[in-house]
Amino acid sequence: MALIHGDLWAGNVLWTERDAHLVDPAAHGGHRETDLAMLTLFGLPHLDRVLAAYDEAAPLAPGWRERTALHQLHPVLVHAVLFGGSYGAQAGQLARQALRAG
Known part of the structure; x- marks a missing residue:
């Protein structure tokens, strides 16, 4: 922390x-x-x-770049709710990246 x-x-x-x-x-x-x-x-x-x-x-820690999508997912989801547009698609892409990295 x-x-x-x-x-x-x-x-x-x-x-x-x-x-x-x-x-x-x-x-x-x-x-x-x-x-x-x-x-x-x-x-x-x-x-x-x-x-x-x-x-x-x-x-x-090793592998931090691979975990970047996981850390980006929440703010992009917030932007999708607030602003719509392409943020929803970007959130889906980040979720898939995070799942592959995990």
């Missing part, structure tokens, strides 16, 4: 010359892979820098 942002997407990351700062936290206890899954879901400039910093501070 880790303290995670909870709603991490590019709009919640402010960059300086040296660092990134997180804003608008909905912080809670959760799995630390969730924040990375959110960043990969909605995209983030310099994501490779964030992943390298995570790996340097506390390496992620």
Whole structure:
């Protein structure tokens, strides 16, 4: 268990010359892979820098990339309910990926 942002997407990351700062936290206890899954879901400039910093501070468990779909499923389902559109199809795709990875 880790303290995670909870709603991490590019709009919640402010960059300086040296660092990134997180804003608008909905912080809670959760799995630390969730924040990375959110960043990969909605995209983030310099994501490779964030992943390298995570790996340097506390390496992620093997297979974390395969578990990304599982962590993305809930927020995509929420978006499907709120906004409809292609989020329903995306949720189905993520569910199939998560089942294959498990």
